[in-house]
Amino acid sequence: MQKTVKELAQLVQGTVCGNGEVVIEETRGLEQASPNAITFAIGDYVEYVSQCKAGAVIVEKEVPNVSIPQIIVDNAKVAFAQILELFHPPVVVPRTIHETAIIGENVTIGKNVAIGAYCVINDNAVIGDNVTIHPYVYIGHNTRIGEDSAIYAGAIVHENCSLGKRVVLRAKAVIGGEGFGFATENGVHTHIPQVGNVVLEDDVEVGSCSCIDNATMGSTLVRRGTKIDNLVHLGHNVEIGEDCFLIAQVGIAGSTKCGNHVIFAGQTGCTGHITIGDNVTFAGKTGIVGNVPSNGLYAGYPMRPHKEWLKLSAYESRLPDMAKTIKQLQKEVEALKAQLKER
Amino acid sequence: MQKTVKELAQLVQGTVCGNGEVVIEETRGLEQASPNAITFAIGDYVEYVSQCKAGAVIVEKEVPNVSIPQIIVDNAKVAFAQILELFHPPVVVPRTIHETAIIGENVTIGKNVAIGAYCVINDNAVIGDNVTIHPYVYIGHNTRIGEDSAIYAGAIVHENCSLGKRVVLRAKAVIGGEGFGFATENGVHTHIPQVGNVVLEDDVEVGSCSCIDNATMGSTLVRRGTKIDNLVHLGHNVEIGEDCFLIAQVGIAGSTKCGNHVIFAGQTGCTGHITIGDNVTFAGKTGIVGNVPSNGLYAGYPMRPHKEWLKLSAYESRLPDMAKTIKQLQKEVEALKAQLKER
């Protein structure tokens, strides 16, 4: 594909600064970009634009003293995403139901749906318009998949679950597996049937091999726009707010509820039955052991405010010196005591 | 479904305290329960029973000053589980072998077995009576599945493994994958064939996307009644005792052996080739780096007794103050020394 800088600027509703007739043939990262490629720069990377060999660069503010054409936009990442899609159209999935797909009784299938090879869609499932279901996807009884959703190969949605519009499940995600609930008598654990479901609201994304258990009763709930990375675990009756990020290998124990715009960085773990407010960020590997109010940045285990955690880490490094100083002080105090006694 | 409180009390062998004629139509959590629902309360939740709007509540001791009928039982969780099953019977799986299931040579299949669509059961496998195998389950050569077991969609049991009675494998669990064993020569790693198997005894449960590797030689072993949550890893030749809990994202490295009634809370990691006694509990995210005797509660990394870990965490918070005090003491001692010198 060949597009001029001007054509691309039109697509992303940006302003050209420089030669709009330069021809672009591909997309590249800032460092790797050659004269036929378009790239983008934000934040600290803007200072490298002047050395960049690209055919054009998308930025959010004109960068001075740059010879290559710039496209100025409000959000460079969003604009670049549009251009990526233009140059790399995704593989076309035929809008048919593959002959090997097994469709149960009373299943409702919307318009323009693709269902891949070896899928199993159980009784009473409802599949919305424009949904794309890749091979080996299992949809349980009574489960609803909202329109424009995409479910990748081997993902599983157990019975009675409800997925909103534009939900994305990556390969091997497991939604609605039975929650880990037991009654223990004389040390022996008896499974308690988990009869609730999982509700994923519109625009939720769940990564590969992530597991969201169903609720004991009621719903395990992920609200609109929240994005979940790979290998994440959500226990029964967890509730996650809107527009959150759960990065890879995060685990949230049962019945914990969190607000909107919360970021759990990778490998963070959270105990059950607690409440987390809005706009909280947890650094990687945080161990959350109690309620957390809105607004804040935390780290460590046990969790502390990030600033305090950094400070204490620095003080820890000084522990050997502190111990040495204390010993020295003890000696000096003993010496002083002896001196005083002598007199 | 409609049942009177009296009928439900009979089912769970409990005693009614209050009006046994109240009609119950559904199950709910304590907070969400409406007058047509039954709920239960244990531990700290008992104090909320007086405010509860349920039609009835299951408790372990009569709660005074409560207007709604109570059903008194020995174990409220177990009783409620029975009622949950009554009101929410699981989806019925037909007791047939789906026409798309591929069954190898010399496979033994018991009575009343269900094998779902697109399963692959390899040569010489043995499937016990009443086993339920959901779609896409792969059973390796010579593997045995004990009676009344349930294997959910997409789970894999590699060759030569042995599962006891009433074993549950959740979706995408992988049992008997080859252990991570290599010989390294001049920095290059050569795989060592892992020729052992995995043995899961009766009543073991393994969560979604959990991986239990086979043994180098002999067996990786999980004993009777142990329950394993999602995304857990057990390395080759690990042995886990009876009635243990391994919560989500726990990892146990190769050849570690642990006793009975051990609880590994979420994201706990354990080094290989160590021994853990009976009745030990590890808090979330514990890093276990050496042998652990029976009976105890541990936390932190490196692991410490939980009480000590809590105490040290509190002392860590005081580090900046301690450093300040030390500096102050140094000044004062210097002053004292100077004073004494002067005289």
Added chain:
Amino acid sequence: MQKTVKELAQLVQGTVCGNGEVVIEETRGLEQASPNAITFAIGDYVEYVSQCKAGAVIVEKEVPNVSIPQIIVDNAKVAFAQILELFHPPVVVPRTIHETAIIGENVTIGKNVAIGAYCVINDNAVIGDNVTIHPYVYIGHNTRIGEDSAIYAGAIVHENCSLGKRVVLRAKAVIGGEGFGFATENGVHTHIPQVGNVVLEDDVEVGSCSCIDNATMGSTLVRRGTKIDNLVHLGHNVEIGEDCFLIAQVGIAGSTKCGNHVIFAGQTGCTGHITIGDNVTFAGKTGIVGNVPSNGLYAGYPMRPHKEWLKLSAYESRLPDMAKTIKQLQKEVEALKAQLKER
């Protein structure tokens, strides 16, 4: 199978010390070995050879005062691996394409390839000679699998990826899922298409349920000989060097690059956009938060040199005593000040 010690020594190019006519019928661990079994001993285990009941033992140096025959080799683990393969030949997979496998258009399939039941191989894929593909494997459009590779049940390789020779993917591994990349505007996250791929070089192994995301642009790369355990996550544009070990549940965030011969022990987490040198080892659960130079052993979170981490952990244990001593010193200094004032 029956083999004399002499015959086995020939196979592994070792020297017999003792009776070479002893007949061996099986392989066992050092502790479990009976007189018809061969075993091996390295490192600390050599001291147990004298008590061992095996028919023969493989060692790297003659052990004195041992009655059973010894086979002396350069690398006992490698030699034992050869004997394990002799006594435990793997299940034979028929070199055919199963009739239920769905093969797309323009797919190139080499000689002696096995493709199992219910596989889906998409358009333009290239499968090298002697590749073994087990059931339910999904190969995306344009993806290349190098010769002699083995892909276990249910693994997924998304489109445009490239796997070298002798690559092993264990069950349910997911290669080339879309990276976790979003542009955030007014708190709402929009997915950025990830149009790159994953490249796994020769002799790479990836464990069960491990997820390696594709690159935003360019390639997520794992170099020759690196071995990855179960449930590991590699984010978009990560680059891992040659002959590394990534043990179970490790997570590496996007765009991080690491050198050769690096060992990430279990549950280690690594932040994105950093660089790690060669020959570095990270202990279990390390939290890597910045660039790491070549050669070194690290632990803890925040990460420190392992020796320092151990030392600080020991000092932490002394914190309560230190606090007590400081208090005592304060008292004594006050007393001294008072004494001096009096005079």
